[in-house]
Amino acid sequence: MTRRYYRSEIPESSLASNRLDASQARLARQGVLGGEGRVTRLSGGADTNRLDVDYRGRYAERLARELREILSSNDIESAPFATVEAAQDSDAYYTAELVDGQPAMPQAAGAVSAGADITKRGTRNTHWIGLEVATSDDLTNPYGTDQTARIGVPSAATRVRAVDSQSSPTERTMPTATQTVTAQHGDVDLIDTATLPEGTPTVLYDLPYDAQGDVDPGVWDTYGHASIRDADGVVAWQRVFDTGHVFAADAECVLENGLLRVRLDEPDAG
Structure with a gap:
């Protein structure tokens, strides 16, 4: 079973832990949900959980980097963390605080980790999406x-x-x-x-x-790949959620909205 934190997929096999944490996360998240809208609170309380994710495989580092960018983004106030094509009681809107330096469980050999304290802010019964x-x-x-x-x-x-x-x-x-x-x-x-x-x-x-997020505009880092998928059909690009994201010399910045993809280029110095 796969879960998603906004648009970043987290396979169940990559979850190192997902347990209740007695401590409250330090929350200081303000802004707009992915630039597309914000979750408007109507009522409800908050519960804090620890999320540790271990990625493996050829693109483990960029997958972890993508998740870290979402979890630490100042532009994401709350985001859905829920199962894909299924439903669980824990599906809800959460805020997150990145805590990579404090893993709740030992990191698996050969894995690239991302960890966060996530706090439940409400569900679809208490929150609607708002577009100002x-x-x-x-x-x-x-x-x-x-x-x-x-x-x-x-x-x-x-x-x-x-x-x-x-x-x-x-x-x-x-x-x-x-x-x-x-x-x-x-x-x-x-x-x-x-x-x-x-x-x-x-x-x-x-x-x-x-x-949520499927039809939102997005930004990709191509990592030097001409196509979004490699020869094996695996997604080789990384979604970008950090305005300070650093692109490699052979990478391109691609903007897309599901209809168009625009590749940005540096101005011609000549």
Whole structure:
């Protein structure tokens, strides 16, 4: 059975430990969930667990690096940690604090480890995903555009609501998609922001844990590989979650959203 912390997969065989820890993690995580939205707390308490992961194999170091970047990111306030294509009672939203230097169990020989204290912040029953909307009058770019500002919500989302908490009484509407586009990992409903409440509304919705992050834009480190998978069909690239991530000289930075992949290049010095 495989679990995911946001978009980083953690096979059950790589889990060195996943136990309750009596101590509380030091929590100082602020920001937006992967740049796509944030988990909005409605109610609930918190439980702390210790997570130790040992990766093995040819890409162990980059897998561990990816997980460390997620766990230590200041831009990820809370993230889903849940089973893939299954369900367990422990599936929920968690915050994390990286504690690589304090392994709860001895590291296995030949393994690359990543460890963290993860604290349960709530579940889909207590939290919804929130996408804050702030439109701009300056929509021009060198490639041309119209004046329509759209946001994307996963088509698999349910209970979609647009809420203006600044209004009195609070204004709530049910947005209607103007278009649905099919991306590599799922469909996305496009909503015209002109149909939302004025000001800076928040679009709230619910989404299964396993589906969260599938259609979010992402950044990859190619590690010098031309294709995302190697000759054996194994993913050779690494997802990037750290703005300070250092790319090797032969690596490329690739931006993708399931529809497009854009490779960044250095400006021509000549």
